[in-house]
Amino acid sequence: MTRTRGGTTGELVDRLERLVRIESPSRDADASERMATQLSEWWQDAGATVRFERTEAGASLVAELQGEGDPLLLVGHSDTVWPVGALEGDVPWSVDGDIVRGPGVYDMKSGLLVMLGAVERLRGVPRRSVRAVVVCDEEIGSPTTQALLRRCAEGVSGVVGFESPHPDGALKVGRRGSTRLRVEVQGRASHAALDPEAGISAIDELVDQLLRVRAIVSDSTLPSEVLCNVGTIGGGGRANVVPAQAQAEIGLRFVDSVAERRVLAALDALTPVRPDAVVATRILSSRPAWRASEGDHAFVDTIVRAGRSLGQEIAARPASGAGDTNLLGSLGLPTVDGFGPRGGGAHAVTEHASLTSLRERIDLLEALLTDVPA
Structure with missing residues (x-):
């Protein structure tokens, strides 16, 4: 079993399977409650203060970790496009070497573990303050959680979205x-x-x-x-x-x-x-349209430097698809998306994610969080 900083590959796979087996289609309030409860347990173990925000679409989670400076906002979602039953039907859970498959494994339950994996490594280590928000209705346009996203964005130093990256692993800066x-x-x-x-x-x-x-x-x-x-x-x-x-x-x-x-x-x-x-x-x-600003590109430069310290070459470019970072980037906050692991097949029966890339993204976020602004 491969040992990684902050845990084994097997431990990551076990967590990912637990999330994927909570089938959580949009507007399934009970499923979103189960997702939020499981995530809350892990975030609290990492030292975070956690609260739930509930709407008619379900439960969203907000986690706060005190550190240096204004918080960096980490943004994700717990809902998927898959109906209950997909796990036993067209999109079964499987692990084949580096590739894991299942409903929501790529979009974006593996991205949720990138957030957690990095902050868990940093208990007792000087790092940036962190605020994380995991909404329950992103796949249908976040109709009930946009106000929550706006509140979570108040006073932050920047925004990182954990949607999937471009196919080659490049981050997303600017979205239609x-x-x-x-x-x-x-x-x-x-x-x-x-x-x-x-x-x-x-x-x-x-x-x-x-x-x-x-x-x-x-x-x-x-x-x-x-x-x-x-x-x-x-x-x-x-x-x-x-x-x-x-x-x-x-x-x-x-x-x-x-x-x-x-x-x-x-x-x-x-x-x-x-x-x-x-x-x-x-x-x-x-x-709203999010056209990349100078602040966004400067934030990307910071991430590129963090990647080079690990031997990772990071690129970033605009994306056609929309997500919650559209709103946050359009507000003028330094924003980047696509921090989830490489994979493919979002919204398709071929959905899959790479475990190697998942570990690399955890490493990258750890490096970014320990780059405390002076």
Whole structure:
């Protein structure tokens, strides 16, 4: 069995299996409570003061460790995209040499152990103050925990997110903003043959509105590219009835806040093409664009130096996917994400993580925490 600083590989695997076997899909409040309880036990053993924050989505955990200077905020989540039963079905737990598999093993239960592994090594050692927050609803956009994230960010020196890195292990600095919204249309039903003039087709109206959406997101005067995907369309019921209702769910990705504000304002101002039709735009979830700042790059430089002290070469670049660091980075806090271990298959049956990379990330965070600012 490989001995690592702060424990054996077997001990890491045992902990990871315990977390993975708590199947914790978003909005499963009982499962999030079990995750928070297990994590709380380990954080308290590491010397942290722990509290729970509960919302309708479940239990989130906040842990505080006193040290030098303003705290460094460590950010993670306990929920996964996998339904209960995935462990016994498509995504069984397994260990094959360096590779571990299971629901949530990569996104991001292994990242939670990076946090713990580093702080456990540093009991009684001079180090930075630490605040950790593990939210219960990140996979659905953190709709109930964004206020908690904002509170946890008050007075911190920087933010580290423990989502998965780029495939080559590079950290993430800057993320596209992500907004899910629904365009809803209310028309008026009538017989499609006997009295078509009395009806207002919600589907026809929706089609025209989606053409407007396409024009808005492709406006050549926008400062940056906007990605737009119409993910679902619904409405109507029978071919002989003018449909009274229709809706489309749309996913948008933004590089910068200027394009984000302009596009969302234009979509909010959509007006009906047909008299007496009603059009409404409803935001389902939204994470702001986080464009890397000078402070973010300076923070990356600090991490690069910590990595070189260990013989690790650390790189960082922007990412397309969104997460909780979008909010925190957009607030102007020095922020980096992707501090979880290498692996792959997030949200897929091939989900897996590397134990070697898990140990390397623990080493890197330990080095970062012991680099106490003067």
